[in-house]
Amino acid sequence: MILKTMSSGLVIQTVSKTFPSPTGPVRAVDNVSLTIQPNEFFTLLGPSGCGKTTLLRMIAGLDIPTSGSILLDNQDIAPLPAYQRPVNTVFQSYALFPHMTVTDNIAFGMKMQGKPKTEIDKAVKEALALVRLDDKGERMPAQLSGGQQQRVALARALVNHPKILLLDESLSALDYKLRKEMQIELKRLQRETGITFIFVTHDQDEALSMSDRIAVMEKGNVAQIGTPQEIYDRPATRFVADFIGICNFVKASSLGLNDNCDIGFRPEDASFTVGRGMGKGNIRHINYRGAVTHYIIELEGGETITLSEDDPQNVEVNDAVSLVIPPERLIRCTA
Amino acid sequence: MHGVRNAAPWLLSPFLMIMGVFFAAPLLLVVGYSFMTAHYPGGVEFPLTLDAYVKIFYDTDFDGNKVFDPSFLLICWKSLKLAGLCTILCLRAGFPMAYFMATRPPQQRNLWMMLVTIPFWTNLLIRTYSWILILRDEGLVNNILMSTGITSSPITLMCSDFAVGLGLLYSYLPFMVLPIYANLERMDWRLVEAASDLYATRWQTLRKVTIPLTMPGILAGSILVFIPSIGSFLAPQLLGCGQQMMLGNKIENLFGQGGDWPFGSAASVALMIIVMIGLMIMSRRGGIKELV
Ligand SMILES: Nc1ncnc2c1ncn2[C@@H]1O[C@H](COP(=O)(O)OP(=O)(O)OP(=O)(O)O)[C@@H](O)[C@H]1O
Numbered sequence: 067m068i069l070k071t072m073s074s075g076l077v078i079q080t081v082s083k084t085f086p087s088p089t090g091p092v093r094a095v096d097n098v099s100l101t102i103q104p105n106e107f108f109t110l111l112g113p114s115g116c117g118k119t120t121l122l123r124m125i126a127g128l129d130i131p132t133s134g135s136i137l138l139d140n141q142d143i144a145p146l147p148a149y150q151r152p153v154n155t156v157f158q159s160y161a162l163f164p165h166m167t168v169t170d171n172i173a174f175g176m177k178m179q180g181k182p183k184t185e186i187d188k189a190v191k192e193a194l195a196l197v198r199l200d201d202k203g204e205r206m207p208a209q210l211s212g213g214q215q216q217r218v219a220l221a222r223a224l225v226n227h228p229k230i231l232l233l234d235e236s237l238s239a240l241d242y243k244l245r246k247e248m249q250i251e252l253k254r255l256q257r258e259t260g261i262t263f264i265f266v267t268h269d270q271d272e273a274l275s276m277s278d279r280i281a282v283m284e285k286g287n288v289a290q291i292g293t294p295q296e297i298y299d300r301p302a303t304r305f306v307a308d309f310i311g312i313c314n315f316v317k318a319s320s321l322g323l324n325d326n327c328d329i330g331f332r333p334e335d336a337s338f339t340v341g342r343g344m345g346k347g348n349i350r351h352i353n354y355r356g357a358v359t360h361y362i363i364e365l366e367g368g369e370t371i372t373l374s375e376d377d378p379q380n381v382e383v384n385d386a387v388s389l390v391i392p393p394e395r396l397i398r399c400t401a
Numbered sequence: 402m403h404g405v406r407n408a409a410p411w412l413l414s415p416f417l418m419i420m421g422v423f424f425a426a427p428l429l430l431v432v433g434y435s436f437m438t439a440h441y442p443g444g445v446e447f448p449l450t451l452d453a454y455v456k457i458f459y460d461t462d463f464d465g466n467k468v469f470d471p472s473f474l475l476i477c478w479k480s481l482k483l484a485g486l487c488t489i490l491c492l493r494a495g496f497p498m499a500y501f502m503a504t505r506p507p508q509q510r511n512l513w514m515m516l517v518t519i520p521f522w523t524n525l526l527i528r529t530y531s532w533i534l535i536l537r538d539e540g541l542v543n544n545i546l547m548s549t550g551i552t553s554s555p556i557t558l559m560c561s562d563f564a565v566g567l568g569l570l571y572s573y574l575p576f577m578v579l580p581i582y583a584n585l586e587r588m589d590w591r592l593v594e595a596a597s598d599l600y601a602t603r604w605q606t607l608r609k610v611t612i613p614l615t616m617p618g619i620l621a622g623s624i625l626v627f628i629p630s631i632g633s634f635l636a637p638q639l640l641g642c643g644q645q646m647m648l649g650n651k652i653e654n655l656f657g658q659g660g661d662w663p664f665g666s667a668a669s670v671a672l673m674i675i676v677m678i679g680l681m682i683m684s685r686r687g688g689i690k691e692l693v
């Protein structure tokens with residue numbers, strides 16, 4: 067425990083990465099600073115092309131930052147080549163070795179480190195069991211489904227017990243059930259092994275349910291870092307609010323507020339009444355979704371918003387209603 | 402469906418015909434000749450006989466006795482040795498070249514490829530002659546060595562195994578480079594990154610990932626170098642001054658001045674058998690792995 071508090075995890079300091087391209091340099095990662103605690107489940111969340119993979123590659127040592135530094139437990143790892151970093155990656159494209167069996171793929175890292183054979187055999191067996199591929203050890207990667215390949219890639223990285231495990235959209239090819247199981251499995255692994263997980267995903271539900279903290283990225287920048295709850299409840303920018311969950315944005319005046327910026331609120335935070343409220347509008351659609359019902363309301367200013375209610379309300383399309391939103395649930399974004 | 406199936410043999414017939422005329426017929430002719438009797442100074446006649454194959458091992462002395470004569474076998478051995486050596490050297494030199502080319506930016510690769518194929522713009526005979534100008538006693542190498550004072554008298558480079566080997570290496574290197582390059586260029590370099598992420602040094606990555614994945618190219622290159630170099634004719638003739646005879650020269654000699662067509666044919670069959678054995682050794686993947 068003492069050791070854990072002494073080590074300071076992964077510190078990324080003002081790291082930028084610029085790629086040359088025919089249309090001028092591309093800033094894939096722009097002046098990013100992050101501190102990731104030991105044994106944290108840290109998620110990078112953001113739309114396609116925002117620089118998530120590039121940031122991971124710099125941590126792994128596969129790309130060299132154009133500027134900035136990366137410290138692991140107070141040591142600058144910039145001079146270390148990828149093969150000397152205690153970091154392993156589960157690649158977005160899996161990158162399994164096609165000429166090796168599943169077992170040989172998983173054993174590769176330990177073999178390269180010169181671990182004794184008995185230790186390797188034991189660890190590989192455990193890793194195979196962990197990803198539920200006990201009977202597939204002698205297969206070649208091409209003989210596996212996409213989801214199975216992804217699990218081999220996971221086992222191949224985990225078996226080395228790195229300090230940091232980088233996961234680039236590592237559950238995306240799995241079906242819903244297996245994905246949920248693997249999410250729980252990953253969380254358990256992270257708690258039990260003490261490995262720091264840096265997880266990249268597009269999927270906000272996955273990010274919210276698994277992460278200790280999330281960094282939301284936008285065009286090479288970090289838009290916000292915080293716990294899932296902080297990010298959901300107090301998004302720093304409109305981009306974050308939009309990206310995580312659904313968020314309505316309307317002019318302050320539409321809600322009868324005296325402000326010249328846009329105000330946001332979550333569909334589940336607002337409700338409506340036929341009596342007095344914050345802004346007036348008419349119900350345009352009612353979408354029954356099973357657990358919740360969505361009401362699409364057109365405000366008097368012409369803006370369309372979505373509300374969700376757990377229980378169906380006694381209203382019909384074209385009814386006039388007013389919004390009711392607890393003031394502390396209103397989102398005022400700086401940008 | 403029915404029509405397509407009926408058409409298939411018909412569509413194949415040009416291919417079968419070409420194979421028949423250019424491949425099977427000459428081969429059968431050679432095999433056939435090798436079992437016939439020599440008609441000096443050229444041509445064959447009946448009866449059928451195994452004489453030609455006996456000549457591979459035995460010579461007939463003045464009294465008409467058969468005595469064991471290893472000279473032909475020695476030529477076979479020398480050809481095998483030189484061709485094998487040439488293949489290994491081409492691989493040693495060609496793989497790094499191909500690797501270098503495949504790791505250049507895409508725009509530059511075509512330029513490098515063109516540079517590798519430049520020798521093909523000139524006839525092999527002329528290129529082999531130009532090696533004589535380089536290697537002979539008054540040639541480029543000796544001129545440089547003597548004018549810089551490294552040696553006082555010319556070193557004899559010509560007419561040696563060294564000169565023949567150099568000529569072979571030079572002639573066939575592009576046949577090794579190009580298939581390996583084609584293979585490396587298609588390779589998924591993300592696998593190399595994955596290997597280095599998994600603690601493999603660059604050397605380990607090369608041995609465990611890059612070379613195994615390039616094996617088809619290495620195999621193709623080795624075959625393309627080994628086959629023509631074992632039957633090579635020009636380099637031993639010109640650079641070996643005819644003294645360092647290889648199988649190709651022996652066969653030429655038997656069909657030409659020697660006038661013994663059946664023996665020439667039997668020698669060709671022997672060459673084919675040696676090539677087949679060589680290919681069998683190579684295509685056992687381990688064989689190539691040890692060469693690298
Ligand atoms: N090698 C490269 N050369 C040029 N541009 C690159 C290179 N790698 C990435 N980029 C650019 O950098 C930006 C960030 O790419 P990156 O792969 O990090 O995105 P990402 O967030 O992982 O996206 P996705 O979710 O689709 O995987 C993109 O605009 C991409 O086009």
Ligand SMILES: [Mg+2]
Pocket residue numbers: 118119120158234
């Ligand atoms: Mg990516």
